[in-house]
Amino acid sequence: xxxxxxxxxxxxVEGHGKVTIQLDDAGNVAQSRLHIVEFRGFERxxxxxxxxxxxxxxxxLCGICPVSHHLAAAKAMDVVVGAGTGxxxxxxxxxxxxxxxxGQIFQxxxxxxxxxxxxxxxxxxxxxxxxxxxxxxxxxxxELATQAILMRKYGQEVIAATAGKKxxxxxxxxxxxNKSLSAExxxxxxxxxxxxxxxxxMVAWAQGALAFFKDYYxxxxxxxxxxxxxxxxxxxxxxKDGALDLYHGVLRAVDAEGRRILxxxxxxxxxxxxxxxVRSWSYMKFPFLxxxxxxxxxxxVGPLARLNVADFVPTPLAQREFEAFxxxxxxxxxxxxxxxxxxxxxEVLHAAESMRDLLRDPDILGNRLIVKGKRQxxxxxxxxxxxxxxIHHFAVGEDDLIKMANLIVxxxxxxxxxxxxxxxxxxxxxxxxxxxxxxxxxxxEVAIRAYDPCLSCATHAYGQMxxxxxxxxxxxxxxxxxxKPNRRFRQDLQD
Amino acid sequence: xxSFVRFTLDGKTCLAEEGAQLVAAAKESGVYIPTLCNYxxxxxxxxxxxxxxxxxxxxxxACTTKVxxxxxxxxxxxxxxxxxxxxxxxxxxxxxxxxxSCERSGNCELQALAYRYRVAASPFPYMFxxxxxxxxxxxxxxxxxxxxQCKRCIRGIHxxxxxAVFAFxxxxxxxxxxxxxxxxxxxxxxxxxxxMDICPVGAIIRKGKGFxxxxxxxxxxxAPIGSEVQP
Numbered sequence: 230x231x232x233x234x235x236x237x238x239x240x241x242v243e244g245h246g247k248v249t250i251q252l253d254d255a256g257n258v259a260q261s262r263l264h265i266v267e268f269r270g271f272e273r274x275x276x277x278x279x280x281x282x283x284x285x286x287x288x289x290l291c292g293i294c295p296v297s298h299h300l301a302a303a304k305a306m307d308v309v310v311g312a313g314t315g316x317x318x319x320x321x322x323x324x325x326x327x328x329x330x331x332g333q334i335f336q337x338x339x340x341x342x343x344x345x346x347x348x349x350x351x352x353x354x355x356x357x358x359x360x361x362x363x364x365x366x367x368x369x370x371x372e373l374a375t376q377a378i379l380m381r382k383y384g385q386e387v388i389a390a391t392a393g394k395k396x397x398x399x400x401x402x403x404x405x406x407n408k409s410l411s412a413e414x415x416x417x418x419x420x421x422x423x424x425x426x427x428x429x430x431m432v433a434w435a436q437g438a439l440a441f442f443k444d445y446y447x448x449x450x451x452x453x454x455x456x457x458x459x460x461x462x463x464x465x466x467x468x469k470d471g472a473l474d475l476y477h478g479v480l481r482a483v484d485a486e487g488r489r490i491l492x493x494x495x496x497x498x499x500x501x502x503x504x505x506x507v508r509s510w511s512y513m514k515f516p517f518l519x520x521x522x523x524x525x526x527x528x529x530v531g532p533l534a535r536l537n538v539a540d541f542v543p544t545p546l547a548q549r550e551f552e553a554f555x556x557x558x559x560x561x562x563x564x565x566x567x568x569x570x571x572x573x574x575x576e577v578l579h580a581a582e583s584m585r586d587l588l589r590d591p592d593i594l595g596n597r598l599i600v601k602g603k604r605q606x607x608x609x610x611x612x613x614x615x616x617x618x619x620i621h622h623f624a625v626g627e628d629d630l631i632k633m634a635n636l637i638v639x640x641x642x643x644x645x646x647x648x649x650x651x652x653x654x655x656x657x658x659x660x661x662x663x664x665x666x667x668x669x670x671x672x673x674e675v676a677i678r679a680y681d682p683c684l685s686c687a688t689h690a691y692g693q694m695x696x697x698x699x700x701x702x703x704x705x706x707x708x709x710x711x712x713k714p715n716r717r718f719r720q721d722l723q724d
Numbered sequence: 725x726x727s728f729v730r731f732t733l734d735g736k737t738c739l740a741e742e743g744a745q746l747v748a749a750a751k752e753s754g755v756y757i758p759t760l761c762n763y764x765x766x767x768x769x770x771x772x773x774x775x776x777x778x779x780x781x782x783x784x785x786a787c788t789t790k791v792x793x794x795x796x797x798x799x800x801x802x803x804x805x806x807x808x809x810x811x812x813x814x815x816x817x818x819x820x821x822x823x824x825s826c827e828r829s830g831n832c833e834l835q836a837l838a839y840r841y842r843v844a845a846s847p848f849p850y851m852f853x854x855x856x857x858x859x860x861x862x863x864x865x866x867x868x869x870x871x872x873q874c875k876r877c878i879r880g881i882h883x884x885x886x887x888a889v890f891a892f893x894x895x896x897x898x899x900x901x902x903x904x905x906x907x908x909x910x911x912x913x914x915x916x917x918x919x920m921d922i923c924p925v926g927a928i929i930r931k932g933k934g935f936x937x938x939x940x941x942x943x944x945x946x947a948p949i950g951s952e953v954q955p
Contacts, residue, residue: 278825278857279857279865279929279931279934281827281932281933282827282934285825285935286824286825289824289825392939393938393939394939397824399938399939407935407936408938599936601932628859629931630859
């Protein structure tokens, strides 16, 4: 009998997702899918609102990376108010926004790696879910857990200083920012209040996190290299000179061999290069590069893609780590799913160095905050959010109300790669498996987690995967459904 | 020289100029009576009822009541406080008040009163009315979703000819306050700003100028509304 395994919910991306895996009579994986089963509607209900509300309104899409949406929308509205396409702001405004963004990258990546992903690494993906969570990490490695919490706190403090509050601030407004830093705020972030929350400590801890990962990698090379590995294209913003730049740049994509397939294009023209495919079983679209078509034009975004696309990292310590990362694949694009964590930690170090540099820059204390010019009817804002390229596109009427919004978020770009990752792991783990264990199903979530932490938050928060396993017959009729009762998943499918 | 009268506020004997508005007289005596439709310098209306107090045991709106000799006023009985909280809750349920994306958040009197009265969510069923955003005016946006029809704008904003810039439209439960196309034609930036400032909520906003006051410097970021009069 055909068997269908459903993992639902995988908890939040910006809502709910589920995985279905179809096993054929012989026990092979016939089909696997990651479904995003929730409709958000932000593109619709921002319509008819005044354009200056967009950066504040659309950031409510997310509580983990609202700064990314806040800044992407603000960048789009910069274009609308005639403040240029990303490089027209005053030095103070641009640097305050960059500081906000690097604070966000730093806190979000720290949250993801330590709170969400590290339990799988520390304890193993098939360990007891009762300890495979952030509390387990705290009990097993108190120092690491404390650093993780304080690193996240530091990033949040940087956001609060630049955006007004830690979550859902208002700092970026069309044409600039509404505040710069006071000398007291700058000193507190740069030097700390006598405690460990200062810029130098963050750089040191970021290096420590990388050392932790590399040590783990040395001991578990086969798993880290081999888990859910598949070739893909890679997309990211890069600075015009090819440097890693998470705030602004041009769009570049490379294929699995490193050849340019999108060559440093102005993102105001993104619609000429991208298309989105709709599939009936998911609310999330499948974007692809128009020139390559939907079969071959899909790509990865996020830390792994960014380091595959960029030529160098413009801060010295992260550059050194980048060189080691590139050397691991002989300079070729890295297609190893779990290496995303390595790339993420290099970005954590880059963010720490960037924050320290910005805090030492007197421009962040300036008072020229806003630039405006000739009003435009449309604007596109793109930023590298923690999880990847984030596109905001708005059209604004002469009455100042938003007429159209198109948001392509990082998770959407990663839709096809995440589906492939699920398929990879399902084939490796479940094919002809006599028993389907909780660990096997968690392995599927481990692959998804490498792309997007929002999908895994509840799982680790409670130490249990909130999954439900359903058995369907070959005509799709439900035969049996069982929610995981407690720590141990018990297979009770009726063949 | 003005003559003074003696009256009591919650049992405390106070002095005020004869004929003074009760809200203002209470403020002078260090007693906060919450208001929404009342605004200093414009004629009171008694529209929102949130300033209801007991005058000699009878409920009356403090914004339309003048102080007289021997008046005994109760401002803070449990019933009055519950009633005021209900007024706020009803206003939240009646309109579409979405504080997270409203640029008046932190500067909004309705939101500030909700915090003061600890309104977590309205117990009344939300009506989710379908309302328009009026954006044809070159300097102002009138967001009807947020309008509480306090009429402060109608009473307080006049053009250079002394004509009201805002006016009622429609009737009954469909009543709206619109920008008058004729009288608002040539309003100055200063008057547009005054219109935004006189609105207790975010129903009147200036074009192209949102969120320019950072969090931390907004009116109610640090102390609850009324705490400057009475903590």
